[in-house]
Amino acid sequence: MQPVVELKDVDVAFGSIHVLEDITLTVEEKDFLGLLGPNGAGKTTLLKVVAGLLRPYHGTVKLFGEDIAKSTLRSKIMIGYVPQRITLQSQNFPTTVYEIVATGRISRENTFKRLTEEDHQKIEDALRFVGLYELKSRMAGELSGGQLQRIFIARALAGEPSLLIMDEPTSGIDIGSQVAFHSLLDRLNKEQGLTIMMTSHDIGAMSHMCTKVACVNKKLFFHGLTEDLFRGDILSKVYGYHVHPIFHEEHLM
Amino acid sequence: MVLDILAYDFMQRALLAAIIVAITAPVVGVFMVLRRLSLMGETLSHITFAGVSLGVFLNIFPLWSALVATVLGSMGIAKIRQSARLSGDAALAVFFALGLGGGIVLLSLSRNVAVSLSSILFGSVLLVGWEDIFVISGTSIFTLGTVFLFYKEMFYVTLDEDLAKVSGLPVNWFNYLLSILAAIMIVAAMRVVGILMVSAMSVIPTLASMQLSRSFRQTIFLAMFLAVISVFLGMFIAFYAAVPPGGTIVLTTVSIFFLTVAAKTMRRKPNVKTS
Numbered sequence: 001m002q003p004v005v006e007l008k009d010v011d012v013a014f015g016s017i018h019v020l021e022d023i024t025l026t027v028e029e030k031d032f033l034g035l036l037g038p039n040g041a042g043k044t045t046l047l048k049v050v051a052g053l054l055r056p057y058h059g060t061v062k063l064f065g066e067d068i069a070k071s072t073l074r075s076k077i078m079i080g081y082v083p084q085r086i087t088l089q090s091q092n093f094p095t096t097v098y099e100i101v102a103t104g105r106i107s108r109e110n111t112f113k114r115l116t117e118e119d120h121q122k123i124e125d126a127l128r129f130v131g132l133y134e135l136k137s138r139m140a141g142e143l144s145g146g147q148l149q150r151i152f153i154a155r156a157l158a159g160e161p162s163l164l165i166m167d168e169p170t171s172g173i174d175i176g177s178q179v180a181f182h183s184l185l186d187r188l189n190k191e192q193g194l195t196i197m198m199t200s201h202d203i204g205a206m207s208h209m210c211t212k213v214a215c216v217n218k219k220l221f222f223h224g225l226t227e228d229l230f231r232g233d234i235l236s237k238v239y240g241y242h243v244h245p246i247f248h249e250e251h252l253m
Numbered sequence: 254m255v256l257d258i259l260a261y262d263f264m265q266r267a268l269l270a271a272i273i274v275a276i277t278a279p280v281v282g283v284f285m286v287l288r289r290l291s292l293m294g295e296t297l298s299h300i301t302f303a304g305v306s307l308g309v310f311l312n313i314f315p316l317w318s319a320l321v322a323t324v325l326g327s328m329g330i331a332k333i334r335q336s337a338r339l340s341g342d343a344a345l346a347v348f349f350a351l352g353l354g355g356g357i358v359l360l361s362l363s364r365n366v367a368v369s370l371s372s373i374l375f376g377s378v379l380l381v382g383w384e385d386i387f388v389i390s391g392t393s394i395f396t397l398g399t400v401f402l403f404y405k406e407m408f409y410v411t412l413d414e415d416l417a418k419v420s421g422l423p424v425n426w427f428n429y430l431l432s433i434l435a436a437i438m439i440v441a442a443m444r445v446v447g448i449l450m451v452s453a454m455s456v457i458p459t460l461a462s463m464q465l466s467r468s469f470r471q472t473i474f475l476a477m478f479l480a481v482i483s484v485f486l487g488m489f490i491a492f493y494a495a496v497p498p499g500g501t502i503v504l505t506t507v508s509i510f511f512l513t514v515a516a517k518t519m520r521r522k523p524n525v526k527t528s
Contacts (some may be wrong), residue, residue: 041334052419082420092463094287094466094468099468103409103416106409106417106422135465179484
């Protein structure tokens with residue numbers, strides 16, 4: 001089976017600061033890969049490299065076997081991307097929930113064209129999936145952080161992505177919303193077979209949700225099945241100090 | 254009495270030009286405000302000043318030279334912003350000074366005494382001729398047509414550049430497009446309110462509209478409506494009070510903005526959020 005993501009010998013630097021070094025990583029279809037690592041470890045950079053927002057100065061990045069540095073790939077393969085901080089530039093951005101989710105159907109291929117009936121159907125389906133269809137006419141600035149996060153997930157899903165990339169989607173969200181959110185991701189991965197890459201600082205939640213885990217701190221320290229994460233002292237090496245995860249029942253779904 | 258204003262040919266032309274500008278300017282203004290490029294309008298209007306002065310100096314129709322200078326200036330600003338050699342504000346400051354300095358030098362070197370500095374700075378809508386209306390109409394059709402064609406893409410890039418890039422949209426291309434549209438809009442609006450107040454025609458109706466609108470699309474149409482109302486009221490006040498219409502149009506726009514702020518404040522309810 002063709003891997004969804006293949007990173008080979010990827011190095012990324014901002015000026016003279018090396019953020020990622022020698023990253024070789026493969027994400028298979030239907031994987032739910034959790035990216036773990038301390039602040040500043042390069043997790044967000046890694047996701048941006050996969051999303052095509054940053055280019056490595058060395059190494060190759062392939063999506064579905066094709067080099068993303070080349071040509072029209074991104075217009076063919078839809079990536080659902082949920083960034084770390086959703087601010088809408090300002091809380092006064094005058095847009096509705098529906099208008100935001102509709103952007104998930106926009107690609108280079110439908111430039112000059114109006115959205116079709118099918119597009120509108122997919123937008124409504126995505127809103128129903130995240131349980132916020134009733135809020136479709138609501139102004140985005142009137143939503144809570146948790147609702148806004150789900151709206152941007154719906155936006156990503158409306159494009160029927162082959163790969164969903166999420167950067168700390170549960171940061172700043174209360175525990176109740178996090179549990180609902182984790183259940184949503186579980187359905188996407190297990191029921192719909194969607195390949196997911198996600199960063200988080202919640203090691204406990206990641207260990208229950210993700211099928212695989214990658215630990216990054218400039219370099220790749222571990223990449224494998226989630227159950228193998230707690231063997232040895234991998235986490236201590238990644239974080240640079242002793243880490244002893246404590247699991248909470250809320251995360252057991 | 255109200256229709257007295259329309260008895261004069263020059264007033265008919267002035268009102269027509271002002272309404273066309275009022276319909277067009279906020280359409281570009283919405284994207285500029287939401288991308289935090291309001292100051293870009295101010296800077297471009299000063300480059301327009303240099304362009305007009307160049308036209309006067311070379312003895313060619315000033316709107317054409319202004320159009321070329323402002324479009325080139327807008328592309329220069331966009332290029333510098335993208336290359337990040339200068340921060341956004343710094344790039345604007347350089348072009349702002351360049352436009353004003355270049356404009357005043359060219360105008361003083363010109364021997365065409367028929368062009369008054371005050372009409373460039375504060376507008377001369379009562380003097381618009383059919384050639385002006387031809388240029389203003391052409392630029393408006395181009396601007397509105399472009400926004401109509403790329404509406405969803407321009408909204409997407411305005412909402413979030415990174416997300417638009419991930420979807421494969423040529424974001425840099427759309428940034429250039431917005432800069433060019435802003436330049437064209439400013440040249441068209443300059444004749445109505447003058448370069449010192451030109452960005453007010455695009456920015457302030459947008460800000461007023463944002464106080465009341467309930468969607469992005471509604472923001473655009475409401476801003477157009479408020480701008481047209483401002484033009485009508487401003488022209489009538491100018492006609493009967495015998496004061497420059499550029500100033501009354503802008504003052505009316507600002508008054509409407511404050512009214513919308515007051516309306517929003519009065520209707521605001523406790524903001525209860527649910528998760």
